[in-house]
Amino acid sequence: MEKFRFLTSGESHGKCLTAIIEGLPANLEIDIDFINFELKRRQQGYGRGGRMQIETDTAEFTSGVRFGKTTGAPVTLVIYNKDYENWQKIMSVNPSDETYEKSFTKYRPGHADYAGSIKYNQKDLRNILERSSARKTAIETAVGAVAKLFLKTFGVECTSKILQIGRAKTIEEMHAEIDNAKQAGDTLGGKFEVVYKNLPVGLGSYVHWDRMLDGRIAQAVMSIPAVKSVSIGDNHAYKMYGSEFHDEIFIDNEKIYRKTNNAGGIEGGMTNGEDLVVKAVMKPIPTLRKPLKTVDARTLEQTEAHFERSDTCAVEACAVVAEARIACVLANEFLLKFGGDSMEDYKNLKL
Numbered sequence: 001m002e003k004f005r006f007l008t009s010g011e012s013h014g015k016c017l018t019a020i021i022e023g024l025p026a027n028l029e030i031d032i033d034f035i036n037f038e039l040k041r042r043q044q045g046y047g048r049g050g051r052m053q054i055e056t057d058t059a060e061f062t063s064g065v066r067f068g069k070t071t072g073a074p075v076t077l078v079i080y081n082k083d084y085e086n087w088q089k090i091m092s093v094n095p096s097d098e099t100y101e102k103s104f105t106k107y108r109p110g111h112a113d114y115a116g117s118i119k120y121n122q123k124d125l126r127n128i129l130e131r132s133s134a135r136k137t138a139i140e141t142a143v144g145a146v147a148k149l150f151l152k153t154f155g156v157e158c159t160s161k162i163l164q165i166g167r168a169k170t171i172e173e174m175h176a177e178i179d180n181a182k183q184a185g186d187t188l189g190g191k192f193e194v195v196y197k198n199l200p201v202g203l204g205s206y207v208h209w210d211r212m213l214d215g216r217i218a219q220a221v222m223s224i225p226a227v228k229s230v231s232i233g234d235n236h237a238y239k240m241y242g243s244e245f246h247d248e249i250f251i252d253n254e255k256i257y258r259k260t261n262n263a264g265g266i267e268g269g270m271t272n273g274e275d276l277v278v279k280a281v282m283k284p285i286p287t288l289r290k291p292l293k294t295v296d297a298r299t300l301e302q303t304e305a306h307f308e309r310s311d312t313c314a315v316e317a318c319a320v321v322a323e324a325r326i327a328c329v330l331a332n333e334f335l336l337k338f339g340g341d342s343m344e345d346y347k348n349l350k351l
Ligand SMILES: Cc1cc2nc3c(=O)[nH]c(=O)nc-3n(C[C@H](O)[C@H](O)[C@H](O)COP(=O)(O)O)c2cc1C
Pocket: 049, 110, 111, 112, 132, 133, 134, 137, 224, 225, 226, 227, 283, 285, 286, 287, 309, 310, 311, 312, 314, 317, 318, 321
């Protein structure tokens, strides 16, 4: 059941990234500065590579918005890739431009190269890299920013923070860890947390497996490139007694409240009025300057993996992408629960 739907297209070094969003109510105010601010947040973070110095991502609306407000029509967003200038011939759609420049055949371990080349019957691994690259998370962040604008009108707020990079748990240690990895031609992953506040009780449902909000959030975050685990609430649940873990229910002046939030804001696949707390683990970036061993798909000889300009660590950016993905899931839940063709339909809504 999807009411807030979107598809994206675009390659890492193609002309642009595009998204079409369907289901947004009319008369939602579009704050383009906020969307571009979110794009900037995704580009930042300690340990990012050279590509982020080339791109200054800004979103452009090409449909569905007029005079600063949505009209109810599908919304199209575009982000142009500045680097395309240098890749026009290589990424050309024209058969007469065919070239082997920037082609590669040495599978990169940890990437989609091996399985993707077999699945799509591609000899040039460039054709796998271009779409499997996390570059597409830029346009997803823009879509998530639009979803956040919708959620903000209900007072919903979002924050995220980095919990760990490699073995480091404080900012100074994290930066030192990233500096060391960079110097050694190595990479790092880490763990982050996203929190959504002021959600109404009852988003999601227990009645069917595919309506459980925890499952929907897990799918949305797990499918971010390099994310390898997602948890809701306290992920030490496995080593706690039931009496320690479960959040007891109290009442004061007819108002229900909890003293703890180990459930992370979801019980029975529904929001329970507490903060939604999502944690996720990102694996180390798989492109290493100190190359990993692999096989060349063309010669079938043992060799070293292809290297292309890359991040040392992108956990901060990943957290921003996770905020965006969760915003899309929550926007969908608001639309399912409250409906609404225009923002005016929510005027008398009491959450
Ligand atoms: C924001 C972000 C930036 C990333 N940057 C890079 C990068 O610069 N180099 C790289 O090899 N992988 C990068 N990755 C991770 C790969 O895209 C990912 O590991 C790969 O596509 C394989 O997907 P999987 O790890 O989910 O199996 C990034 C991921 C995210 C979310």
